[in-house]
Amino acid sequence: METYDALLAAITPASGETRTIFDPATGQPVGEAPVHTVQDLEAAIAAAAAAQPAWAALGHDARSAALLKAADAVERSAEELARLLSREQGKPLNGPNARFEVGACAAWLRVAAGTPLDPETVVDDGETRAELHYRPIGVVGAIGPWNWPMMITVWQLAPALRMGNAVVIKPSEYTPLSVLALVEILNQELPEGLLTAVAGGRDVGEALAGHPAIGKIMFTGSTATGKAIIRSSADTVKRLTLELGGNDAGIVLPDADPRAIAEGLFWGAFINTGQTCAALKRLYVHDAIYDAVCEELTNVAAAMPMGNGLDEANVLGPLQNRQQFDIVAALVDAARESGARILLGGNPESDQPGNFYPTTLVADIANSNPLVAEEQFGPALPIIRYRSVDEAVAMANALDVGLGASVWSSDPAEARKVAARLEAGTVWINKHGAVDPRIPFGGAKQSGYGLEFGVEGLKALGVPQVING
Structure with a gap:
């Protein structure tokens, strides 16, 4: 040593x-x-x-x-x-x-x-x-x-x-x-x-x-x-x-328990402060539980401390470089200007040292918005409302990338049916980004x-x- x-x-x-x-x-x-x-x-x-x-x-x-x-x-x-x-x-x-x-x-x-x-x-x-x-x-x-x-x-x-x-x-x-x-x-x-x-x-x-x-x-x-x-x-x-590159989609089916999945959704999206290729980067939630998922996810996200990595209390850190900080900030600002609703974050402290961008959740956002369509690679998650599983699958598959995806449900068999329809190298059930050295991993499309x-x-x-x- x-x-x-x-x-x-x-x-x-x-x-x-x-x-x-x-x-x-x-x-x-x-x-x-x-x-x-x-x-x-x-x-x-x-x-x-x-x-x-x-x-x-x-x-x-x-x-x-x-x-x-x-x-x-x-x-x-x-x-x-x-x-x-x-x-x-x-x-x-x-x-x-x-x-x-x-x-x-x-x-x-x-x-x-x-x-x-x-x-x-x-x-x-x-x-x-x-x-x-x-x-x-x-x-x-x-x-x-x-x-x-x-x-x-x-x-x-x-x-x-x-x-x-x-x-x-x-x-x-x-x-x-x-x-x-x-x-x-x-x-x-x-x-x-x-x-x-x-x-x-x-x-x-x-x-x-x-x-x-x-x-x-x-x-x-x-x-x-x-x-x-x-x-x-x-x-x-x-x-x-x-x-x-990836821009992984997650689909929350209407039978999911919002409180039970909230922490898993959070870490699927915000592991390494969102700087992960196979992180959850766009979340599709059924209209029936949309508000409940937004509320439970906000509660979890708000409790996660961000700061200097050498402080033992923190679990979220800065963006690694200023270029990536600027990309995330521009995408969130554009989402706000488009009329999307900021549930949490979105306003970095300009006088704070380091590349800290706050944990940000964005609701009521169009699927065509750049925060959804482009890979943000940072701590900002768009949450998109859908009304049918066919609609959610179509939106998830619409991009030219397909590294990972996930399906969240109380019915594993139904989740697997939806997973089989997604165009991604790996589809996780009730988790996201859980790579394993024993299990093959690779991307689809670009x-x-x-x-x-x-x-x-x-x-x-x-x-x-x-x-x-």
Whole structure:
């Protein structure tokens, strides 16, 4: 276990260009991040390519054992990692936030290590025998976001390493320290050169996505950037797993109990202060219980404390960057001007330090309003009234994204019927955004393609090979 100061010192460059990272809650400096270059990327890729064959030759059991040791290392430094994450990203230590995220890193490493992937016998009829195996790709490039920087990085690297690949990571420019610290801890248990984080700018990301030595890109981020990666990957025919933007819908059926579902609705929408790809971002509620749901959800939301993440009492934090703050503010202001009713929030304190936007609930809003039609990615939830399930399903399916969705009902069988009609990669019943390392996860429509987690996630980090004979 390293102390917080020692961990920060270990990732602070001794020389070269650096960039100061500021706490989004206070505006105070957190630390200095390196500004890596394309030359640094080339060195990392060369080191990864050199380390990968020996790692692949170890076999699944030895690689899994190393990942389990890496999970132990994360847990030994869990509090230090959580504190750095809270200061850099803004999320509080408590609630489903910084400590939760670090714990999830260890959990995903363990599940990736422990998930069996045996050769599959496709045909064995006495004359023909064919087996399906999965071989390492080689070097995998991972490009991560700023909202869950540690956890999503582990989502990318854990299955890649388990399958015998080396990994080069390009973290978000907003949250490089968290990822650099995580990699520093993981590398205590991994061979040298196998895993490297290159904290550069857009030029580094573009070079990684098009590099001929990279066999696969894993990307979590915006749909626009995902499309650019698709284009840049074409010349080298890279494999891709893309988890892109979402604007998840939730449908509350008329038989739901408003008080019973209120807290689940809140966390489905406001986990990580709304900065989650698969968060509930537009809520459709039947007219018969619309007012009751609005009232119960407002009661829950009003009781959730927001503030500096290092304060143990808080469960909601600031938006990570001012650009995202401005997006949320503009969408809420436009909703108010359109005649929508603000149930809670909507008026940030201009003299408050940090990127704090209050928890905001917006009722009586048209489905065409930009707050509904565009992904807000922050603590503002529009609540739309509907009168028939067919109408709700049509509105939920109208957008060109489909990462997740949810149905809320006292009748699970009826909820599953509605869920089957929704165009989304995952549909949850009476919960939202509950990802599980054992259960495949991926998007529909322009929310991306490819699956992560579980057996399917492992397969996505390998090259299928049929041995026939």
